[in-house]
Amino acid sequence: MENSLSQISPLVSVVMSVYNGETYLREAIDSVLNQTFSDFEFIIINDGSSDNSLSIIQSYQDKRIVLIDNDGNKGLIFSLNKGLDIAKGAYIARMDADDVCMPERLNLQVKLFENQPSAMIIGSDYYLLTENKLRYIKNVNDSDYQKAVLLFAPCFCHPTVMMRNIFKAKSIYYNQNFIHAEDYKLWTDLYALGDYFNINKPLLQYRNHSSQISNLKKDSQLQISSLIREQYLKQLNFSLSPHQFEILNLIGNNNFIESIVTLMDIEKCLLHLQVQNTIHKCFINQSFKRFMFKFWLDSCGNTNLGLNAYSQFFKSEISTYLNLSFSDKCIFLAKCLIRKFK
Numbered sequence: 001m002e003n004s005l006s007q008i009s010p011l012v013s014v015v016m017s018v019y020n021g022e023t024y025l026r027e028a029i030d031s032v033l034n035q036t037f038s039d040f041e042f043i044i045i046n047d048g049s050s051d052n053s054l055s056i057i058q059s060y061q062d063k064r065i066v067l068i069d070n071d072g073n074k075g076l077i078f079s080l081n082k083g084l085d086i087a088k089g090a091y092i093a094r095m096d097a098d099d100v101c102m103p104e105r106l107n108l109q110v111k112l113f114e115n116q117p118s119a120m121i122i123g124s125d126y127y128l129l130t131e132n133k134l135r136y137i138k139n140v141n142d143s144d145y146q147k148a149v150l151l152f153a154p155c156f157c158h159p160t161v162m163m164r165n166i167f168k169a170k171s172i173y174y175n176q177n178f179i180h181a182e183d184y185k186l187w188t189d190l191y192a193l194g195d196y197f198n199i200n201k202p203l204l205q206y207r208n209h210s211s212q213i214s215n216l217k218k219d220s221q222l223q224i225s226s227l228i229r230e231q232y233l234k235q236l237n238f239s240l241s242p243h244q245f246e247i248l249n250l251i252g253n254n255n256f257i258e259s260i261v262t263l264m265d266i267e268k269c270l271l272h273l274q275v276q277n278t279i280h281k282c283f284i285n286q287s288f289k290r291f292m293f294k295f296w297l298d299s300c301g302n303t304n305l306g307l308n309a310y311s312q313f314f315k316s317e318i319s320t321y322l323n324l325s326f327s328d329k330c331i332f333l334a335k336c337l338i339r340k341f342k
Contacts, residue, residue, distance in 0.1 A: 010064070012040035012106055013089035013165070017079035018057070019047040021097035024207065025056050031100045033062055037107035040093070041066050043083045048073030053097075077174045077182050084167045084174075092167070096159040098207045100129075105203040109162040112197060120194025121163050121187070123156035124203035136202055143195040144287035150188050150232055151273065152252035152295065153225070155196065158183040160204045164194065180217045181224040188232045222253050238276040244269050251295055257303040260312065266299045267316050289321040297324075301332060306340030 014032055018025060032042055045068040046054045057067055068082060084092065091113055093106060109122045127134040139156070140146065146155040167173055170193070178185040187196075226249050233240060240248065247269040250262070257263055270292050277288050300313040310333055313319050324332065 009088040010039050010041045011089055012037070012091045012093055012110060012162070013083070013087035014040055014042045014093045014095050014106075015045075015080060015083035015087060016043070016095040016097055017045045017047050017076050017083070018049060018053045018097040019073060019076075020049045020051045020053060022049075022051040022053050022056060024098040025053055027100055028095065028097050029057070029060065031102075032095060033060070033064070034103060035101065035106045036103050037110060038064075040064060040106060041088060043068065043087060045070060045079040045083055047075070047079045075179070077176050077179060080182075081173045084165075087165060087167075090165055091162050092165050093162040094159050096207075098209070099159050100205040100207075102201075102203045102205075104201075106162070108199055108201065108203065112199060113162065113164070116195065116197060118195045119164065119197050120166075120190055121156065121161050122197045122199065124160045124199040125201055126157050126160050126204040126206045127202045128208055129205045130208045134205065137206075138200065139198040140290075141198040141200055142287050142290065143197065144283040145291050146196040146198065147191055148277075148283045148288050148291040150184070150191070151229065151238075151248070154181075154184040155187055156183070156198075157204070157206055159206065163190070166193065178224050178228065180221045181228060184225060185228050188228060188235065191232075191235065225249075225252060236276075236282045237280050238273065238282075240269075240272065240276075244272055251299060254298075254302065257299065257305070257309075260305060260308055263299065263303060263305065263309060263312055267296065267312075267318065270296055270318060289318075292318050293321040297332065301335045302339070303336070304340055306336055310336045 016028070029044070042062070042064050043066045044057050046057060047070045054069065057065070066086070068086070070079060091110065093109065095101065105124070109124070112122050113119050123139060125136065125138050128137050137157070149155040172189050174182040175185050175189070229248060229252060230245070247265050251266055251269070257266070274288065274292060277283055277285070296316060296318040297313065300309045303309040305312070313332070
């Protein structure tokens with residue numbers, strides 16, 4: 001069933017899929033409808049819910065809501081692609097049925113799109129909401145840095161993003177073959193089509209709970225992510241040995257490191273990626289160095305090697321790519337020591 005009351009093309013299409021989301025659904029819908037920016041359609045796909053999700057959606061009389069009621073549970077990727085297919089907006093904003101938009105979200109993202117013709121995706125900082133506790137998660141506003149991060153992991157929190165609506169024109173959609181990591185795959189597919197921006201304000205409350213796909217399907221996500229990394233490396237023409245690719249996956253999967261040899265292999269892998277980038281010139285050098293510094297610091301902090309990891313970090317030339325403040329050095333040292341004796 002499709003229910004659309006507006007014949008005028010809006011500037012933004014908000015796309016949200018719902019499957020048995022009654023617990024948080026009303027709060028999510030209200031946060032979109034109460035945006036300070038009003039020129040949008042809100043495409044809500046009810047994906048065969050067996051709870052009260054459909055009746056909650058139907059209780060709204062707002063003409064901006066476009067309700068799609070799937071004939072049974074078709075899955076998130078099918079539903080999102082259906083939303084992309086019918087979206088009329090120049091921009092697509094993603095939203096999940098358990099999250100909350102800040103009132104200025106759409107307004108700030110549209111303004112940035114209008115001022116940046118090269119923009120393909122615009123994400124934002126966000127609040128991680130866990131059991132009524134909020135933690136501010138920052139992202140980096142640097143397109144080449146974001147695209148370099150894709151060598152290891154998704155560079156955006158999926159429901160924070162607004163994207164330029166090129167999907168039908170370019171025949172690019174969420175890929176059914178990459179279930180549970182479809183957003184990661186999409187960011188790599190859009191790599192060459194424009195710049196990636198991030199608004200350094202928290203524009204979303206992202207709810208973290210045990211029933212999320214990222215918690216229920218972690219093993220599947222890791223396998224799919226490995227395939228995405230392999231394909232992305234080919235896109236970039238980066239060449240890695242099987243062992244280097246194994247280390248790449250270890251970094252990307254955020255594995256805990258228990259050997260100084262493994263830590264040194266991580267350093268070698270990062271430096272090899274830098275050589276590949278020098279050859280193929282995919283990313284601005286300073287942005288790539290920033291990316292390397294971040295993952296080298298994170299890797300050294302994710303060990304049980306204590307002071308050995310701390311000193312190994314500073315032995316590497318990668319540690320010179322950015323300056324750690326005194327307070328950051330103290331935090332890093334404390335992390336190394338805590339994990340040593342945890």
